[in-house]
Amino acid sequence: MTAPVEADIGRLVVSCTDGPGIVARVSAFLHGRGANIVQSDQFSTGPVGGRFFLRTEFHLPGLAKALPDLERDFASQVARTVGGTFQLRDAAEAPRVVLFVSRYDHCLLDLLWRARRGELPMTVVQVVSNHPDLAADVAGFGVPFAHVPVTRDTKPVAEQRELELLAGRVDLVVLARYMQVLSADFLDRVGVPVINIHHSFLPAFAGAGPYERAKQRGVKLIGATAHYATEDLDEGPIIEQDVVRVSHRAGVAELTRAGADIERAVLARAVRWHCEDRVLVDGRTTVVF
Amino acid sequence: MTAPVEADIGRLVVSCTDGPGIVARVSAFLHGRGANIVQSDQFSTGPVGGRFFLRTEFHLPGLAKALPDLERDFASQVARTVGGTFQLRDAAEAPRVVLFVSRYDHCLLDLLWRARRGELPMTVVQVVSNHPDLAADVAGFGVPFAHVPVTRDTKPVAEQRELELLAGRVDLVVLARYMQVLSADFLDRVGVPVINIHHSFLPAFAGAGPYERAKQRGVKLIGATAHYATEDLDEGPIIEQDVVRVSHRAGVAELTRAGADIERAVLARAVRWHCEDRVLVDGRTTVVF
Amino acid sequence: MTAPVEADIGRLVVSCTDGPGIVARVSAFLHGRGANIVQSDQFSTGPVGGRFFLRTEFHLPGLAKALPDLERDFASQVARTVGGTFQLRDAAEAPRVVLFVSRYDHCLLDLLWRARRGELPMTVVQVVSNHPDLAADVAGFGVPFAHVPVTRDTKPVAEQRELELLAGRVDLVVLARYMQVLSADFLDRVGVPVINIHHSFLPAFAGAGPYERAKQRGVKLIGATAHYATEDLDEGPIIEQDVVRVSHRAGVAELTRAGADIERAVLARAVRWHCEDRVLVDGRTTVVF
Amino acid sequence: MTAPVEADIGRLVVSCTDGPGIVARVSAFLHGRGANIVQSDQFSTGPVGGRFFLRTEFHLPGLAKALPDLERDFASQVARTVGGTFQLRDAAEAPRVVLFVSRYDHCLLDLLWRARRGELPMTVVQVVSNHPDLAADVAGFGVPFAHVPVTRDTKPVAEQRELELLAGRVDLVVLARYMQVLSADFLDRVGVPVINIHHSFLPAFAGAGPYERAKQRGVKLIGATAHYATEDLDEGPIIEQDVVRVSHRAGVAELTRAGADIERAVLARAVRWHCEDRVLVDGRTTVVF
Structure with missing residues (x-):
């Protein structure tokens, strides 16, 4: 039993320590890879030193194929800088x-x-x-x-x-x-x-x-x-x-x-x-x- | 600061041990005194030996004057039989x-x-x-x-x-x-x-x-x-x-x-x-x- | 597919024109037949000439057998006086x-x-x-x-x-x-x-x-x-x-x-x-x- | 009668036609001006050609003084490209x-x-x-x-x-x-x-x-x-x-x-x-x- 989901929709979830420019970095990365942000939510327990949480849904044609590279590059280009943990998933892959x-x-x-x-x-x-x-x-x-x-x-x-x-x-x-x-x-x-x-x-x-x-x-x-x-x-x-x-x-x-x-x-x-x-x-x- | 209330509306509240005929006794008493029941609620935790609760709102012309007699007669004619406690109030008497x-x-x-x-x-x-x-x-x-x-x-x-x-x-x-x-x-x-x-x-x-x-x-x-x-x-x-x-x-x-x-x-x-x-x-x- | 229900519980529903003594009459009738009122609700759109609605749940040992007589007697002894319509049902008889x-x-x-x-x-x-x-x-x-x-x-x-x-x-x-x-x-x-x-x-x-x-x-x-x-x-x-x-x-x-x-x-x-x-x-x- | 509000919090609201890269452009602009995004919400009625709505709360030291320049630069550097309407406000300026x-x-x-x-x-x-x-x-x-x-x-x-x-x-x-x-x-x-x-x-x-x-x-x-x-x-x-x-x-x-x-x-x-x-x-x- 599996539910149908939209194709080419990815989800990025980030948890890290808050600091300036995280949203800018994440959205620039996604934009640079041809992904269009469909929805994005974020929350911080405090602008400096608080905990920061982000969930972004994006549309990227050919997502399934692109996902491994995307993951590797996000880890090295963004996550290494902002720290914390992240998860990138294809919404079509039902848990x-x-x-x-x-x-x-x-x-x-x-x-x-x-x-x-x-x-x-x-x-x-x-x-x-x-x-x-x-x-x-x-x-x-x-x-x-x-x-x-x-x-x-x-x-x-x-x-x-x-x-x-x-x-x-x-x-x-x-x-x-x-x-x-x-x-x-x-x-x-x-x-x-x-x-x-x-x-x-x-x-x-x-x-x-x-x-x-x-x-x-x-x-x-x-x-x-x-x-x-x-x-x-x-x-x-x-x-x-x-x-x-x-x-x-x-x-x-x-x-x-x-x-x-x-x-x-x-x-x-x-x-x-x-x-x-x-x-x-x-x-x-x-x-x- | 007092709120206006309807005239000639009385409220009877009874708490006692449940048993047969309580509602019949109470309603017969009120009817016999010329009171018309406007609303009535009751609840019992069990039909035999449970706790019984009753709240009745009634209309009785000339209530304020009749209340002392009503109270005395209810005590002797009804409450003595059904036991428990009761309260009779004129709704116009704001607490x-x-x-x-x-x-x-x-x-x-x-x-x-x-x-x-x-x-x-x-x-x-x-x-x-x-x-x-x-x-x-x-x-x-x-x-x-x-x-x-x-x-x-x-x-x-x-x-x-x-x-x-x-x-x-x-x-x-x-x-x-x-x-x-x-x-x-x-x-x-x-x-x-x-x-x-x-x-x-x-x-x-x-x-x-x-x-x-x-x-x-x-x-x-x-x-x-x-x-x-x-x-x-x-x-x-x-x-x-x-x-x-x-x-x-x-x-x-x-x-x-x-x-x-x-x-x-x-x-x-x-x-x-x-x-x-x-x-x-x-x-x-x-x-x- | 039938749901189990309690035995010997009857329900009386009355719709009629409001007037004095209806509750007293109904509860006296039920009490006189050995029924104990378990729950009762009533509502009137106006004490004189309004529409009156009553629902009473009562416990009566041997209800199923007694129901036809009860119905006939309620019709002649109560309903004829208060008018309107009524319904008497055995709660065990699922619709x-x-x-x-x-x-x-x-x-x-x-x-x-x-x-x-x-x-x-x-x-x-x-x-x-x-x-x-x-x-x-x-x-x-x-x-x-x-x-x-x-x-x-x-x-x-x-x-x-x-x-x-x-x-x-x-x-x-x-x-x-x-x-x-x-x-x-x-x-x-x-x-x-x-x-x-x-x-x-x-x-x-x-x-x-x-x-x-x-x-x-x-x-x-x-x-x-x-x-x-x-x-x-x-x-x-x-x-x-x-x-x-x-x-x-x-x-x-x-x-x-x-x-x-x-x-x-x-x-x-x-x-x-x-x-x-x-x-x-x-x-x-x-x-x- | 005025309510106290936090200092140096600005709010940017954008309504425009959806298209790729809007969030990236907006967040890059704010980051480039030293603003830290505190909260951001967006909604699109459809990724291509739909209507896009954005509300961003950001922290920028010295906001009140910086606001006129910020507004002018946002108009020329971002709004001109993405189209639609925008509003930039100091949260401390109560309506x-x-x-x-x-x-x-x-x-x-x-x-x-x-x-x-x-x-x-x-x-x-x-x-x-x-x-x-x-x-x-x-x-x-x-x-x-x-x-x-x-x-x-x-x-x-x-x-x-x-x-x-x-x-x-x-x-x-x-x-x-x-x-x-x-x-x-x-x-x-x-x-x-x-x-x-x-x-x-x-x-x-x-x-x-x-x-x-x-x-x-x-x-x-x-x-x-x-x-x-x-x-x-x-x-x-x-x-x-x-x-x-x-x-x-x-x-x-x-x-x-x-x-x-x-x-x-x-x-x-x-x-x-x-x-x-x-x-x-x-x-x-x-x-x-």
């Missing part, structure tokens, strides 16, 4: 994504459906689940489904099996309501970003049972948070959040039901933005262009 | 409100302005501040302003002075960004509900510096929470909450500015609902009809 | 629903998915489409799919065929992005409510091409409207509406994509509320409890 | 604004209050009203108030008087619920942009009585629209819109009250964005950076 899920289907089905209708520029190469329940639904989308059961004792073995499934064929892992905590070792070895959806408006109700605790506390809005998974549970950089109004009439079941709509919407936006190279990590937070 | 404020003017001015234009069914009888800054603004609304400075040492004396200012002439205290923590003793002795506005989406960022901490955590929405003040700081029953979207571009100053709009809107709604007898406390939470 | 669709899948799949997971108290008995495209998707949900092609010339025949498909086995028709205008004759003969989703915030952009016109006009929010279908296209009573923010960057394709999320959310809410007997028609508008 | 109002105070007071607390980078030089009602409120903010009555017969004379009041001392006119229609002649002669707030979600309910018509149509959301005033009433380019949810319980008075909150919020955002040079007109629509 390869593996979805992890347990039993709740709402986030998984929404991502698969959006990918199928061309809303998410990604290729779903695999679904991994610690339960067999959703196999048939996934089959309907023509995506391979791997059932990898996890118990406390088998977790290291299970994670090893998961890493083997992913090896060399994945650019992003999405935890679409995967109810197992991934080990620090897994996160370390997987080598690609991992996006998780948490069913509360973090930092409120981190940890287990957020809807139960939301009910007890009597909050008037419930929310969901998509963030990059890190070793520290529910502490990774937040990509997107949203909330929905609830009343005293809603019990935990109703909160869970209402929350599912927010969870799938928030996760879909976070995954889309990531796949469009819009999300840049800035320490514990993110810049979203 | 007397005292506003506490420090230096930020946005919540205070918004409440005074809404009261003046008849949006809030309350009479503001006094503004109390630990700073003199807002005296002129308050004078413009024709409301008495008392400057009661507070330091760590003088706090007991200051609170004593505040209690004397309030004694016998207040139905509600509103902390409109009052930056002093009221003592448990004050809350105990004041004898009327106290509504506070906290500048975060509780339980996230309870305590001091919520916007600073929101920036550090990189949340994508900031919020405000109006709640009844209790001994446990920022832990009282929540009346209303709302949020607004922010981006990575917003620094702490911009969060503070954007948050002020949410704070004043949330507090105004909470105060209005309280003054309209819509808010019933249910343990640590509220029912808002 | 039978037929979904009409053309080629866009988002509204249809969302309704089928919500019904399957028990979020919508309805039984989908049939999907009707003027295109064959979505047959496989519908089959995956185990719902019969009928392809009824429609051209300008065959429309009367097609509508006749549709009416035969529906005859005697449907309580509600939902147009889930069905791109044919149903004739006044069809609406007349179908004999059950028809809910439509229009892809704009009505009354803005009624008629064809709403996203194109929204782009031309440069609106900053786009919306969707669920309403009962009537002879006057896009003029029927509105059940629910919502909007989403868009920027100048969004072209028509992006508006269409963003709008799809709002369309499916708005339609799902409208259908749920209808199936829960929460929507009462009041002339050209609705009361939604 | 001079005249507010028009009739009797409703909510938009006026909110703008004055936001200007006083430094939220709006503008200098309010005059309030003009066709009614004397708000004179005292305006005086409290230290802003001159001119009462210019308008009747059908005196309208040309009144508009002449208004134009004289404004002549040479205004950069923006804001109609903060000014209930007179300004003539095409006035709009032509005033020579600066005029922002109006309309109390509906345009294009729904253009013209008079929008809340009455919203009630009749039974919409579930009401809104407000800030737009540039043009000859065609309620047809000018939209700058900002927002909505708030309402229920069947809200009568016209309640819609009006709830709408006031949206009106003042929408107008304040539109005025702020305009004063920050974020709003670029694109035919009948706007680009808002």
